[in-house]
Amino acid sequence: MKLTGQKIAVVGTGTIGAQVLWQLAKKNVDVTGYELYSPGHSRGAAGGETRLFRHLEPEYVEYLPVTSRADEIWNELEMESGSRLRNLNGALMIGSESSPSTANALGAADRLGSGAEVFTRSDSQKRFPQYSLNDDEIAILDKAAGTIYPERTVRAAADAAAKRGARIVRECRVDDIQQESDRVSISTGDETELYDRVIVAAGAWTSILLPDMAQFLATRRLLSGWFLPAAGKGIDGMLPFMRLDPNYSYGLPTADGLAMKLGVGFPHHLPVATPDTAPMRITDADLEPVRAVAKDLFPDLDDYPMRAQAYFEAYTHSRREYMNFHPTMSNVFVCAGFSGKGFKNSPFFGELAADTILGRKPSIPEAQFILDFDHVAQLPV
Numbered sequence: 001m002k003l004t005g006q007k008i009a010v011v012g013t014g015t016i017g018a019q020v021l022w023q024l025a026k027k028n029v030d031v032t033g034y035e036l037y038s039p040g041h042s043r044g045a046a047g048g049e050t051r052l053f054r055h056l057e058p059e060y061v062e063y064l065p066v067t068s069r070a071d072e073i074w075n076e077l078e079m080e081s082g083s084r085l086r087n088l089n090g091a092l093m094i095g096s097e098s099s100p101s102t103a104n105a106l107g108a109a110d111r112l113g114s115g116a117e118v119f120t121r122s123d124s125q126k127r128f129p130q131y132s133l134n135d136d137e138i139a140i141l142d143k144a145a146g147t148i149y150p151e152r153t154v155r156a157a158a159d160a161a162a163k164r165g166a167r168i169v170r171e172c173r174v175d176d177i178q179q180e181s182d183r184v185s186i187s188t189g190d191e192t193e194l195y196d197r198v199i200v201a202a203g204a205w206t207s208i209l210l211p212d213m214a215q216f217l218a219t220r221r222l223l224s225g226w227f228l229p230a231a232g233k234g235i236d237g238m239l240p241f242m243r244l245d246p247n248y249s250y251g252l253p254t255a256d257g258l259a260m261k262l263g264v265g266f267p268h269h270l271p272v273a274t275p276d277t278a279p280m281r282i283t284d285a286d287l288e289p290v291r292a293v294a295k296d297l298f299p300d301l302d303d304y305p306m307r308a309q310a311y312f313e314a315y316t317h318s319r320r321e322y323m324n325f326h327p328t329m330s331n332v333f334v335c336a337g338f339s340g341k342g343f344k345n346s347p348f349f350g351e352l353a354a355d356t357i358l359g360r361k362p363s364i365p366e367a368q369f370i371l372d373f374d375h376v377a378q379l380p381v
């Protein structure tokens with residue numbers, strides 16, 4: 001006998017949806033997940049083998065308690081799944097001394113206390129010689145940051161949910177969601193099933209499925225490029241990094257230690273209509289910005305990638321997540337628009353969505369701002 005008596009569907013079991021599914025299954029809810037492909041696929045926002053986990057937050061300090069709670073849930077999922085989902089051996093945040101984002105990062109480092117260490121340019125060159133910082137740049141070591149393994153995480157959360165009784169319908173596209181009085185119908189091909197409540201976590205596909213969400217969300221294509229070390233060089237000891245504005249970029253070593261994956265910021269993320277129709281071919285012009293990072297910051301890396309791949313993410317105008325009920329369907333909760341930074345906190349977003357749909361308060365009161373955030377007041381993207 002299921003605890004709440006409610007039947008709930010989760011549409012999309014990617015980064016966020018798999019976490020929601022696991023949280024609801026843990027609460028003994030009758031829950032079904034629908035997935036266009038299969039949990040852990042690489043065609044949405046969760047591909048490319050690595051994501052950055054960090055405590056240092058240069059933009060929005062309100063997320064610090066959220067990341068602490070997410071960190072606890074990460075550990076719980078690792079225990080329950082028996083899979084290693086993160087490698088927390090530290091990450092660097094690099095920034096120009098005069099930039100406001102570096103000032104924020106230094107403030108965040110202060111709050112982390114012994115969890116962070118600040119290096120001047122010359123100290124950084126001794127300790128992290130593979131990074132060629134600009135004259136005015138410093139580096140902050142976020143000691144408990146590191147690498148997330150995204151595909152393995154999505155798979156682990158979905159498997160843990162299934163083990164606790166969640167049903168997952170794979171390789172199945174939800175075509176339509178409609179609320180009729182207090183029930184919500186989900187249509188897939190010729191079949192329609194009724195639920196009490198639905199959570200939509202369809203990532204870059206959200207506004208195709210829910211056209212009313214198009215006013216809040218824009219879909220973008222993000223590139224990752226993998227760079228081998230130059231002849232005679234290696235990447236031993238290289239940490240994941242994030243370089244702050246005005247030279248925003250990030251990168252992570254591959255798990256086998258053979259290459260460094262690099263990515264660039266928002267201005268280089270190509271707006272596309274949908275992931276289903278977006279160009280997958282990567283041109284040399286597309287590669288220029290990411291090659292520039294390799295040339296500028298890493299003298300020991302080749303400057304032409306051995307591999308390049310495209311992924312898709314939904315952005316809000318504010319670049320803060322939309323976690324709220326659908327504008328017109330009161331039993332449909334939408335988790336979308338994670339705007340290039342949703343992975344590290346995804347276990348918490350999963351818990352928050354599950355609590356909210358069950359009418360419960362967030363596990364940490366400091367997270368209420370996420371639900372209260374007024375996206376309706378934002379301009380369309």
Ligand SMILES: Cc1cc2nc3c(=O)[nH]c(=O)nc-3n(C[C@H](O)[C@H](O)[C@H](O)COP(=O)(O)OP(=O)(O)OC[C@H]3O[C@@H](n4cnc5c(N)ncnc54)[C@H](O)[C@@H]3O)c2cc1C
Nearest residue numbers: 012014015016036044045052174203205338340342343344
């Ligand atoms: C290249 C790149 C690098 C990033 N780096 C970082 C980082 O270092 N740190 C960090 O914290 N964040 C990072 N992010 C952001 C983070 O990865 C995303 O915010 C997060 O993965 C978004 O999760 P999502 O659940 O919204 O989307 P997804 O993980 O794409 O999940 C959406 C799911 O819905 C399914 N779906 C869609 N439509 C339907 C339908 N109609 N029926 C059934 N299923 C459907 C899809 O198949 C997919 O599985 C990065 C993102 C990208 C793209």
